[in-house]
Amino acid sequence: MPKLKLPKLPAPPLPPSMQPPPPRPGTTNGNGKSNLPPAVEAAAEAGTTVVDWLDERTSLSGATRWLLFRKVPKGTNWFYTLGSATMFAFLNQAVTGVFLAMYYDPSPTHAYESARYITNTAFLGEFVRGMHKWGSTVMVILVFLHMGRTFFFGAYKYPRELNWIIGVVLLILTMTMSFTGYLLPFDQRSYWATIVGVNINGTGPLVGPYLSDFLRAGPEFGATTLSRFYAIHMLLLPGLIAALIGAHLYLVAKLGTTAPPWLKAEVDPELREEEA
Amino acid sequence: MPEDRRKTKSKYTTDRNIPGAFEGETVTRRRFMTGTAHTAGAIAAGAFTLPALGFALGPIFKKHNVPWQDVGGVNDFPDNTYIPKTITIVEGIGEAGRSTAYIRKRNPQIDTDKPDQYNNFIAISTRCMHLGCPVAYRSAAQRFICPCHGGVYDFLGQVTGGPPVRPLDRFYTREVNGRVQIGPRYSVNRELRRFSPRDPGEPLDGIGQYLYPSRPSVRKIPGT
Numbered sequence: 001m002p003k004l005k006l007p008k009l010p011a012p013p014l015p016p017s018m019q020p021p022p023p024r025p026g027t028t029n030g031n032g033k034s035n036l037p038p039a040v041e042a043a044a045e046a047g048t049t050v051v052d053w054l055d056e057r058t059s060l061s062g063a064t065r066w067l068l069f070r071k072v073p074k075g076t077n078w079f080y081t082l083g084s085a086t087m088f089a090f091l092n093q094a095v096t097g098v099f100l101a102m103y104y105d106p107s108p109t110h111a112y113e114s115a116r117y118i119t120n121t122a123f124l125g126e127f128v129r130g131m132h133k134w135g136s137t138v139m140v141i142l143v144f145l146h147m148g149r150t151f152f153f154g155a156y157k158y159p160r161e162l163n164w165i166i167g168v169v170l171l172i173l174t175m176t177m178s179f180t181g182y183l184l185p186f187d188q189r190s191y192w193a194t195i196v197g198v199n200i201n202g203t204g205p206l207v208g209p210y211l212s213d214f215l216r217a218g219p220e221f222g223a224t225t226l227s228r229f230y231a232i233h234m235l236l237l238p239g240l241i242a243a244l245i246g247a248h249l250y251l252v253a254k255l256g257t258t259a260p261p262w263l264k265a266e267v268d269p270e271l272r273e274e275e276a
Numbered sequence: 277m278p279e280d281r282r283k284t285k286s287k288y289t290t291d292r293n294i295p296g297a298f299e300g301e302t303v304t305r306r307r308f309m310t311g312t313a314h315t316a317g318a319i320a321a322g323a324f325t326l327p328a329l330g331f332a333l334g335p336i337f338k339k340h341n342v343p344w345q346d347v348g349g350v351n352d353f354p355d356n357t358y359i360p361k362t363i364t365i366v367e368g369i370g371e372a373g374r375s376t377a378y379i380r381k382r383n384p385q386i387d388t389d390k391p392d393q394y395n396n397f398i399a400i401s402t403r404c405m406h407l408g409c410p411v412a413y414r415s416a417a418q419r420f421i422c423p424c425h426g427g428v429y430d431f432l433g434q435v436t437g438g439p440p441v442r443p444l445d446r447f448y449t450r451e452v453n454g455r456v457q458i459g460p461r462y463s464v465n466r467e468l469r470r471f472s473p474r475d476p477g478e479p480l481d482g483i484g485q486y487l488y489p490s491r492p493s494v495r496k497i498p499g500t
Contacts, residue, residue: 108369191372196407196424202475205487210336212475217335219473219494222366222373224335 066253073259079153080257082146087245089139093177094238096132104184106230108223111186136178143174155258163251166244173241180233183226194229195221337492344450344457347379353397353456355381358413363447363458376402377447377458378413378420386432389468394448394500399458400433401445408476411444420444434466441479443468448497462496472496 036044055061072080103122105114118125147167150156156164183194198221202212217224259265289297289304296305303311347361358378366373378400382391387398400420402410409424419436420429428437433444443466448459463471465480472490474480479488 108372186372192409192424196409199408199476202488203477206489209475209478209488209491213336213491213493214333218338219340219491220366220373222340223369 067249070253070256072257073263075260075263076257077260079149079260082142082149083252086139086142086146087249089135089142090241090245092131092135093139094242096128096135097234097238099128100132101234104230106184106227108186108226111184111226115185115187136181140174140178143171147171152261153258154261160251160255160258163248163255166248166251170241170244170248173237173244177233177237177241180229180237183229184233186226191221194225335493339495340493342460344452344459347377347399347456347458350381350397350451350454350456353379353381355383357415358400360413361458376410378402379449379456379458389464392500394450394459394497395446396451397449397456399447399449401447401461403445403476405435405440405442405444405476406438432468433464441477441484442466442474442481445473448500460497461494462500470496470500 042049051061100118103114103118103125105111115129118129120126150164150167179194179197182197183190198212198215201215202208204211213219215225215228216222217228286292287302289301290299294304342365345363347363348359353359358380360376360378362374363377364373365375380398382396382398384391387395389395400413402412402420404411404422404424404427406422406425406427409422411420411422411427411429413420418431420433422428422438422440426438427435427440429440429444430436433446435441435443443464445461445463447461450457450459461473463474463480465471465485471480471485473494473496474488474490478484
């Protein structure tokens with residue numbers, strides 16, 4: 001079978017900023033070819049080569065362009081950054097949490113001592129623990145600000161209802177994170193706050209008693225309550241939150257952001273003439 | 277036999293002109309393969325999901341055993357005031373497993389609950405029945421006071437103020453060879469009737485005992 005000859009399509013024009021710059025004087029020998037040694041030339045192109053190699057095998061550049069080079073409506077302002085701010089607060093919690101886990105020991109007899117070791121002895125321990133502790137408060141505040149922005153800008157309306165629902169689930173998961181994380185320092189405050197919190201769960205009719213038994217792993221605050229809270233806090237919930245943030249972002253990229261409510265939609269000039 | 281197999285409604289593959297069909301066959305091989313793959317996936321997923329769920333939910337059904345503990349001699353406890361004693365509720369977790377009980381001798385003039393072998397000594401739990409903070413006995417006022425949200429209980433542990441929903445829990449007590457021993461916890465309603473232990477915040481009067489059922493993990497001693 002003879003090889004099919006396809007017409008060669010012209011490459012789409014590149015915007016001026018993306019066109020290759022003209023060679024610097026003295027670097028070429030008149031015929032447009034570089035007079036640098038080939039090794040230096042290759043080193044200068046290494047980054048492009050690596051990215052090209054990856055892109056040829058994954059086609060990731062299309063997805064990246066789809067995700068990052070989106071059209072945004074007129075009037076987009078600083079309030080639209082609250083979602084990213086929340087995500088970075090979560091990333092801060094994830095990263096500091098991973099490193100706190102290197103020192104923390106979730107056993108009722110050692111938890112308080114290990115937390116105290118992090119604060120008083122470990123290098124930068126007070127800073128990392130502080131970032132995690134205060135970061136959690138920052139994250140909760142940002143979640144609510146982000147939710148308020150969405151509500152007041154009407155950004156929950158069609159077709160973005162599902163993203164609102166995912167956001168509400170993320171809010172509940174964030175609160176569960178706060179609840180399970182509060183016990184981990186295992187001082188008097190976290191112990192009694194957890195007792196009270198579990199008992200509030202127990203006041204739900206019919207299911208409450210079993211729910212509090214589930215949270216405590218038994219009828220009393222016991223040997224595995226702390227490790228149960230720790231596993232929920234550091235393994236179960238972060239995985240769920242990360243997955244749902246992915247879904248949340250996918251829908252944002254797919255549906256685009258809304259214009260602020262004070263911006264009137266521009267009518268097509270032709271239609272405007274018809275109306276007149 | 278119609279030419280186009282999509283036009284017939286027959287359930288037999290032979291009637292639908294499917295290649296390789298044989299007499300009496302109703303499920304196509306493609307459908308059978310799809311079903312097998314889905315079933316295998318479901319079995320594989322269930323094989324790790326169900327044990328993990330059971331693992332997490334197991335403690336709800338596991339009985340929590342409380343051993344009897346010695347708290348002092350029978351003459352250590354007067355009948356007009358309470359003596360605080362530290363007891364172990366959960367073994368092996370240090371201070372977090374300990375609690376305080378207030379103990380006195382039964383006084384027939386004020387204790388109206390039915391006397392039996394388990395209440396010759398009255399042992400009151402310090403767990404507040406609002407949300408579980410530790411109450412303290414103030415002997416001058418003859419009241420149990422909760423520091424968290426202002427729950428107040430009288431000498432018998434009955435609620436006299438604040439948000440608690442039922443009287444303070446009690447512990448079974450018994451006398452063995454002149455020593456007082458303290459046993460499992462039980463909850464009481466306003467008439468001081470015994471119930472299987474409930475968590476704080478769960479009322480036991482009226483419909484409350486049905487809205488907050490007892491749990492398999494803790495029960496009162498049968499027949500008491």
